[in-house]
Amino acid sequence: MTDAWRAVPPLVDAHIHLFLDAGPSPRETYLRASGPERVETALANAERARAAGVTTLIDLGASFADIAGFREAAASHPRPLPRVVWAGPPITRRGGHCHFWGGEVASEADVAAAVEARIAIGAGVVKVMVSGGGLTPGTDPSVAEMPAPLLRLAVSLAHDAGLPVAAHCHATEAMRRAVDAGVDRIEHGSFLDADGRSRFDRGLALEMAARGIGVGATVISAVNTAERLRADGALANPGDVYAFERLEARRTNVARWLEAGVRLVPGSDAGVAGTHHDALLDELRCYVDAGLSTQEALRLAADDG
Numbered sequence: 381m382t383d384a385w386r387a388v389p390p391l392v393d394a395h396i397h398l399f400l401d402a403g404p405s406p407r408e409t410y411l412r413a414s415g416p417e418r419v420e421t422a423l424a425n426a427e428r429a430r431a432a433g434v435t436t437l438i439d440l441g442a443s444f445a446d447i448a449g450f451r452e453a454a455a456s457h458p459r460p461l462p463r464v465v466w467a468g469p470p471i472t473r474r475g476g477h478c479h480f481w482g483g484e485v486a487s488e489a490d491v492a493a494a495v496e497a498r499i500a501i502g503a504g505v506v507k508v509m510v511s512g513g514g515l516t517p518g519t520d521p522s523v524a525e526m527p528a529p530l531l532r533l534a535v536s537l538a539h540d541a542g543l544p545v546a547a548h549c550h551a552t553e554a555m556r557r558a559v560d561a562g563v564d565r566i567e568h569g570s571f572l573d574a575d576g577r578s579r580f581d582r583g584l585a586l587e588m589a590a591r592g593i594g595v596g597a598t599v600i601s602a603v604n605t606a607e608r609l610r611a612d613g614a615l616a617n618p619g620d621v622y623a624f625e626r627l628e629a630r631r632t633n634v635a636r637w638l639e640a641g642v643r644l645v646p647g648s649d650a651g652v653a654g655t656h657h658d659a660l661l662d663e664l665r666c667y668v669d670a671g672l673s674t675q676e677a678l679r680l681a682a683d684d685g
């Protein structure tokens with residue numbers, strides 16, 4: 381361990397899910413839990429992050445009821461907790477990725493109401509699911525599932541309110557759509573073609589770099605998920621046949637992102653299976669494995685308040 385790891389500055393984990401427990405089936409456990417149980421899980425997760433030096437958490441997926449419950453409990457919590465920046469429910473197509481958080485949209489009017497509702501609860505970022513995801517059966521990671529006009533509207537309304545937009549994208553087509561719409565960050569960025577295979581598109585990466593669009597590569601959760609899938613041999617989404625390839629690409633793409641000059645936005649995706657809320661340093665170590673110095677990796681995640 382280098383000295384830099386010993387003197388870790390206050391850190392931001394820019395992609396977490398406070399109400400998911402990082403157990404073997406986070407979605408199912410969450411859906412079965414009562415409101416108070418969810419808040420209890422979130423408080424424990426927040427304490428775990430704080431103990432690991434994480435002073436700010438950016439939650440990229442939670443329901444409005446979850447957030448209200450947490451805020452109330454946190455106000456009288458006896459121990460220090462990280463500051464939480466909320467996205468609220470990710471904006472997703474009907475039945476789309478993580479629709480259970482309540483962010484489904486099917487029209488421009490829905491999108492306008494959705495952005496308005498996030499502004500009203502004091503959200504600090506807007507999250508949009510542009511492709512399907514491994515956590516949600518019935519969605520396809522290799523397909524751009526959010527229609528471009530709805531995505532563009534979400535971005536423009538969020539920006540009008542001064543809120544950045546984080547776009548969940550596995551499909552390259554979803555990434556292309558997100559770049560064209562002018563999002564601020566792409567989450568995962570797995571470069572999946574329509575056949576479900578992962579192929580890094582350097583041209584698109586260079587365009588992201590030129591436009592200042594960062595990537596939340598969420599490497600450690602991919603590494604942990606792949607390990608778990610290998611151990612129990614089952615996929616949460618049975619249609620997700622190239623899951624391993626997609627997960628492995630998240631790790632191997634870090635050096636490519638760096639080479640293309642794309643800004644890395646460190647986030648662990650904590651809450652998904654096997655990735656706990658103190659996983660940010662493990663995420664940063666993946667960037668060091670890809671060629672950054674320890675200091676450079678820590679600086680990317682530094683909490684400047």
Ligand SMILES: [Zn+2]
Binds near residue numbers: 395441
């Ligand atoms: Zn996530």
